Amino acid sequence: MNTMTRTAAAWLLAAAAAWAHAGRPCENQPLQAHAVARGMALALATERALDTSGAEVVVLARAGQDLSQYGLNYSHLGFAYRDTVQGRTVWRVAHKLNHCGSAESALYRQGLGDFFLDRPHRYEAAFVVLDPRLQSQLLPVLRDNQRIAQWHTPRYNMLAYPWAQTYQQSNQWAIETLAGAAEPAASSRRQAQAWLQLRGYEPTTLRLGPLTRLGGRATRANIAFDDHPNDKRFADRIETVTVDSAFAWLQRSGLGAAPVTVR
Secondary structure, three states: OOOOHHHHHHHHHHHHHHOOOOOOOOOOOOHHHHHHHHHHHHHHHHHHHHHHHHHEEEEEEEEOOHHHHOOOOOEEEEEEEEEEEOEEEEEEEEEEEOOOOOOEEEEEEHHHHHHHHHHHHEEEEEEEEEEEEHHHHHHHOOHHHHHHHOOOEEOOEEEEEOOOOOOOOOOHHHHHHHHHOOOOOOOOHHHHHHHHHHHHOEEEEEEEHHHHHHHHHOOOOOOOOOOOOOOHHHEEEEEEHHHHHHHHHHHHHEEEEOOEEOO
């Protein structure tokens, strides 16, 4: 391994260790070299696919957690968009992250490499190319610090109810921001949610019994159920925003194309 290669590898490992404190979950152990290599390989493959798509903005997903028991393929989404850095066109990802399993969250802009250095369950990505008009509406929002935070609530709940404003999970922020960009009158979260309902968005319904809910609420700071309607909660029906439901809705509504998978 030459000096340049060793330096690059050391930088990637250091970046990965720092990144572990920005996303979920927080772990003391740094990423192994093979995990960094696989994450960067996925980032490169995704970049090539995005370049080929001809898009300016896409909805990008990763398989951070194994949600197969719920019939779900992906766990987390954000917006990948073209930007210019020092005269060079690059892809950046805007997304929301929970702070180390806490009840707080923040918005981040990252490169594709950082986006895939989060110990994913599966090294696979998927993206949806949005309708050209929607892309043009979203792009200035994603580049503006104030506007990108307009529909953000820091209080985090992994299973936040889609039609409440007490908490907000990552996928929920993404589709509410999309709604706010698409509809100028949707300046608040409540108005963005109303637009989503009007356009036919349907959340995923998870079947979670009382023991599962109690265990999750008692042991995880980032899980709550008090924003869910009692009639649904006590019937073991927990509705929340998932990547799979967002992808299906984008295609069904004509706001996006069929998902493209990158492995």
